[in-house]
Amino acid sequence: MSTHKLYVIDDDEAVRRSLGLLLLSRGHAVQAFASGEAFLEGAALDEPGVAILDLRLDGLSGLQVFDALRQRASPLVVVFLSGHGDIPVAVQAVQDGAFGWLEKPCSDERLLETVEKALARAAEIATRLQARQAALALWQRLTPREMQVARLVAEGHANKRIAQLLAPIEPRTVETHRAHVFAKLALANSHELERFIREHGL
Known part of the structure; x- marks a missing residue:
């Protein structure tokens, strides 16, 4: 049935x-x-x-x-x-x-x-x-700044360049945000992050 x-x-x-x-x-x-x-x-x-x-x-x-x-x-x-x-x-x-x-x-x-x-x-x-609902639930755990960093990481930018784009912010701070993004989304690297954002329309 x-x-x-x-x-x-x-x-x-x-x-x-x-x-x-x-x-x-x-x-x-x-x-x-x-x-x-x-x-x-x-x-x-x-x-x-x-x-x-x-x-x-x-x-x-x-x-x-x-x-x-x-x-x-x-x-x-x-x-x-x-x-x-x-x-x-x-x-x-x-x-x-x-x-x-x-x-x-x-x-x-x-x-x-x-x-x-x-x-x-x-x-x-x-x-x-x-799957999309589960992904959105994870995404919404990010702070607004973490979402910004996540999208820039997914685009392939290095920490230093992200710091310039989001200035005033230090590369070390970007690195911290980046680590939080991967932990909250349960992803291992920027390739997985790019696919996550693309597949779920984020």
């Missing part, structure tokens, strides 16, 4: 019911919404999960819902459901960052295979988010 949320957004009650039953039969907990507006209001948009999103909805279209998710940098993995005439639009959505699309009517096998792959992507996103 998946530990990540799985949403079905479709204005056709029969589709919501059939998809929900199919996914439940495979151990997936599903939350269904009849409109994009209800989904945007009621779903956990800031948590990793998978949204199976119909392109054609009453009210907000699937693309408008997708744009709303992108604007708030939602970690949800989006799989579009599309009719035959919507395929070019669905392909464009994938190019814009959606995980994939399923053409209506879709076989159970293809749908389940796509959902499993999307859930695997959601798990990867969750792992990255957890």
Whole structure:
């Protein structure tokens, strides 16, 4: 059973019911919404999960819902459901960052295979988010001055040059800050520090 949320957004009650039953039969907990507006209001948009999103909805279209998710940098993995005439639009959505699309009517096998792959992507996103949160917690242990020194060390500057850039400050003081940075972040050298700052967007 998946530990990540799985949403079905479709204005056709029969589709919501059939998809929900199919996914439940495979151990997936599903939350269904009849409109994009209800989904945007009621779903956990800031948590990793998978949204199976119909392109054609009453009210907000699937693309408008997708744009709303992108604007708030939602970690949800989006799989579009599309009719035959919507395929070019669905392909464009994938190019814009959606995980994939399923053409209506879709076989159970293809749908389940796509959902499993999307859930695997959601798990990867969750792992990255957890790593970033842990990194931010460590970073916030630094003083403002230590953060300045850390960034300059990561850029490859020597202690003497950092002292000049942050003047008035002595190279020995820079060395002390540098040691505190490595200790607080549990890093061994400037290469690890550079990677830490780059990978976590600090």
